[in-house]
Amino acid sequence: MISIVLFWVLAVAALVFGFLVFRLDSMAQVTFALLASFLAVAGLVLLLGLSYLGVVIVLMMVIEMVIMAVFMIMYMMNPAGLMPMSMFHNTKGSAVIAGVVFVALVAGILLVDWPTRQGEAAPDLTFALGEALMGGQMLTMMTLGVTLFATIVATVVLSTNRGRYDRFGDDLDRAVADDPAGGGVG
Amino acid sequence: MADALPLWSVVLLPVLLVVVTWATVAFDAALTARAAGGPSGVGAALAVPVRETARLLVGQRRRTVAADVVLGRVGGAVLPVAALLAAAVLPWGRLPVADLDVGVVWFNAMEVLAWAAVWMVGWGSNSALALVGGYRFVAQGLAYELPHMFAIITAALGAESLRVTDIVDAQQDLWFVVIMPVAFVVYLLSAAAMTFWGPFDAPVSRDVAGGAAAELSGIDRLVFAGGRWMLFVAAAAMAVPLFLGGGGGPWLPAWLWVAVKTAAVLALLVWLRRKVPTLRMDRWTEFAWVVLIPATIAQALVVAIVVLQRGGM
Amino acid sequence: MGMPGGLPMADLGPDRDGLTLDRLHVALGPVLPDWPAGLVVRVVLQGDVIQEARAELLDRDRAGVFWDGPQRRAARELDALARLLGVAGWADPAARARRLRDELLAGSPPERVVGRASGLVRRVRRSRTVRLLVRGIPAGETNLAALVEQRLDAVEVALSSGAAPVRGQVAELAGLLVGAELAAARLIVAAVDPETESARVRHG
Numbered sequence: 001m002i003s004i005v006l007f008w009v010l011a012v013a014a015l016v017f018g019f020l021v022f023r024l025d026s027m028a029q030v031t032f033a034l035l036a037s038f039l040a041v042a043g044l045v046l047l048l049g050l051s052y053l054g055v056v057i058v059l060m061m062v063i064e065m066v067i068m069a070v071f072m073i074m075y076m077m078n079p080a081g082l083m084p085m086s087m088f089h090n091t092k093g094s095a096v097i098a099g100v101v102f103v104a105l106v107a108g109i110l111l112v113d114w115p116t117r118q119g120e121a122a123p124d125l126t127f128a129l130g131e132a133l134m135g136g137q138m139l140t141m142m143t144l145g146v147t148l149f150a151t152i153v154a155t156v157v158l159s160t161n162r163g164r165y166d167r168f169g170d171d172l173d174r175a176v177a178d179d180p181a182g183g184g185v186g
Numbered sequence: 187m188a189d190a191l192p193l194w195s196v197v198l199l200p201v202l203l204v205v206v207t208w209a210t211v212a213f214d215a216a217l218t219a220r221a222a223g224g225p226s227g228v229g230a231a232l233a234v235p236v237r238e239t240a241r242l243l244v245g246q247r248r249r250t251v252a253a254d255v256v257l258g259r260v261g262g263a264v265l266p267v268a269a270l271l272a273a274a275v276l277p278w279g280r281l282p283v284a285d286l287d288v289g290v291v292w293f294n295a296m297e298v299l300a301w302a303a304v305w306m307v308g309w310g311s312n313s314a315l316a317l318v319g320g321y322r323f324v325a326q327g328l329a330y331e332l333p334h335m336f337a338i339i340t341a342a343l344g345a346e347s348l349r350v351t352d353i354v355d356a357q358q359d360l361w362f363v364v365i366m367p368v369a370f371v372v373y374l375l376s377a378a379a380m381t382f383w384g385p386f387d388a389p390v391s392r393d394v395a396g397g398a399a400a401e402l403s404g405i406d407r408l409v410f411a412g413g414r415w416m417l418f419v420a421a422a423a424m425a426v427p428l429f430l431g432g433g434g435g436p437w438l439p440a441w442l443w444v445a446v447k448t449a450a451v452l453a454l455l456v457w458l459r460r461k462v463p464t465l466r467m468d469r470w471t472e473f474a475w476v477v478l479i480p481a482t483i484a485q486a487l488v489v490a491i492v493v494l495q496r497g498g499m
Numbered sequence: 500m501g502m503p504g505g506l507p508m509a510d511l512g513p514d515r516d517g518l519t520l521d522r523l524h525v526a527l528g529p530v531l532p533d534w535p536a537g538l539v540v541r542v543v544l545q546g547d548v549i550q551e552a553r554a555e556l557l558d559r560d561r562a563g564v565f566w567d568g569p570q571r572r573a574a575r576e577l578d579a580l581a582r583l584l585g586v587a588g589w590a591d592p593a594a595r596a597r598r599l600r601d602e603l604l605a606g607s608p609p610e611r612v613v614g615r616a617s618g619l620v621r622r623v624r625r626s627r628t629v630r631l632l633v634r635g636i637p638a639g640e641t642n643l644a645a646l647v648e649q650r651l652d653a654v655e656v657a658l659s660s661g662a663a664p665v666r667g668q669v670a671e672l673a674g675l676l677v678g679a680e681l682a683a684a685r686l687i688v689a690a691v692d693p694e695t696e697s698a699r700v701r702h703g
Contacts, residue, residue, distance in 0.1 A: 028257055028309055035302065059295040066302050070324055099464045126288060126348065176635060222562060222592040271542055284695045314525045318547055392532050393586045393685040462628045464588025466682050
């Protein structure tokens with residue numbers, strides 16, 4: 001009973017906050033409305049019994065949304081994001097697409113003949129999840145991880161306009177880096 | 187969640203958290219009074235939090251031009267709520283209020299909420315100094331969340347479980363602080379940084395007139411400052427189950443050991459911030475990225491090898 | 500779309516990394532914790548980097564000089580030290596400096612204070628954290644570490660000989676602040692601790 005009530009509350013909250021993303025006119029409020037929507041979805045995942053996934057969604061989304069808020073306001077807004085703005089682009093087209101997708105998904109939910117559960121859920125779902133992701137796929141995961149990391153490093157190296165030769169001199173023999181404002185250990 | 191504390195513990199948790207926070211604030215006030223040479227003594231120190239709370243309760247809320255009231259207030263309210271939810275997985279003796287199977291991840295997620303909260307508060311009052319404070323905390327949180335996460339995960343790795351009570355059980359023979367000292371030190375440092383506790387208090391420091399909290403007064407300030415103290419207490423208390431063997435110890439009952447160890451960690455952190463000036467983030471983000479993260483990764487590697495040697499996994 | 504709260508828009512300007520970014524006009528002071536009395540520094544900020552600065556004194560024609568005579572001059576140096584430590588976020592030594600200042604102002608002879616004061620100065624000098632926090636921050640021709648050292652010297656000189664150390668002037672501040680970040684700028688102002696009284700006498 002409680003879980004049914006929770007489901008509806010969270011589902012409605014996810015939709016309402018998602019809707020608010022397009023109704024509010026402040027970049028900061030929009031970002032945190034989106035975060036609230038994600039948190040409601042995280043609650044729904046928790047309701048499914050997938051505790052690890054649910055909590056990780058909370059963790060990652062909070063971090064992501066705060067960083068996103070900072071960057072959006074830094075790049076797009078003036079002054080300091082206080083100017084009201086609208087989040088609409090191509091109103092009619094996107095409304096049609098959103099409506100069609102929503103109807104299709106709801107139709108799918110109602111029309112598909114869902115199978116009944118076969119067998120028992122694993123006793124430790126977090127462990128089972130890790131096993132399924134990593135067990136047979138360790139090599140894939142490791143390759144993926146290293147590739148992603150290499151991409152991040154390469155992007156930073158290519159885009160920075162001040163590398164270590166600028167900071168430490170052509171022979172890297174400067175004792176203290178030549179920075180606009182010295183920082184920490186380097 | 188097979189066995190947990192009875193239901194009344196849910197009601198008792200906020201009370202307990204407030205009492206511990208009160209004691210911590212009083213201890214800090216006593217040290218401040220001693221440094222300033224003012225009236226000191228246990229009674230005077232214990233009265234400080236009560237007097238301050240009463241003063242803020244009757245104080246007026248400050249209004250600023252073009253403030254974002256919604257975000258500012260929500261941000262302030264999130265802090266105490268996050269502290270309370272984080273404290274729910276702390277074992278009081280043997281058991282916590284909620285013995286989640288992903289307890290440490292839950293704890294970390296609740297700590298991260300403070301990130302959003304401080305930024306929202308700093309943003310909310312539409313004041314340059316407050317916003318500077320909010321942004322400082324984002325930079326600090328970003329730099330210290332990763333070492334923090336690695337330190338927590340190292341403890342979980344040592345116990346081969348994300349459940350806090352399992353981590354405590356795994357330390358029956360040997361406290362984790364012995365086999366993972368680096369993770370313990372990094373945990374304490376980053377816990378101070380994540381709760382913007384001194385010496386990592388640049389987000390609310392004096393040079394920006396109170397930073398994120400610069401424009402707060404009355405009930406808003408009470409909720410923000412109180413929430414920040416509670417979060418600090420929760421983060422310090424988590425060091426006990428993660429690294430100091432939880433309620434384990436001779437002679438005394440488990441709950442008393444938890445109380446003693448928590449008090450010791452809190453006293454250490456309160457004392458520590460008086461020894462050093464504020465570590466500004468423009469100097470210390472680099473320290474987190476270049477020193478702490480590699481150190482915690484190396485520590486996790488060592489612990490992983492130890493676990494494999496013992497025939498774990 | 501009206502302006503939010505009637506506040507003006509920020510304008511754009513080139514920043515130190517070669518981008519064009521918003522600039523925000525902020526007045527630092529006259530009301531800030533641990534800030535020289537009557538000083539206002541109007542700055543143009545990009546992020547928290549100061550692009551332009553203009554320093555002035557409010558209330559210049561007020562009559563009278565408070566920090567006068569060897570006793571009060573020594574107290575003034577301790578006051579400046581307390582403010583510097585306060586800005587650096589080191590509450591306990593700051594409180595100690597304020598206590599010594601109050602003792603001097605209440606009339607206790609400098610000999611009774613000088614021992615504890617030089618102990619305090621030694622402690623600040625020895626602190627590795629302080630050194631790391633002020634190292635490598637340029638301030639005009641000089642740098643923050645040198646300015647902090649000057650301030651510490653001034654405390655010792657004023658207490659031992661009662662002589663008035665040479666102070667920076669308000670007009671020099673702007674040149675020191677441009678290019679500094681906000682946190683560093685606060686430290687620079689606290690370390691320079693510009694003359695706020697004789698300026699009044701001269702102009703008033």
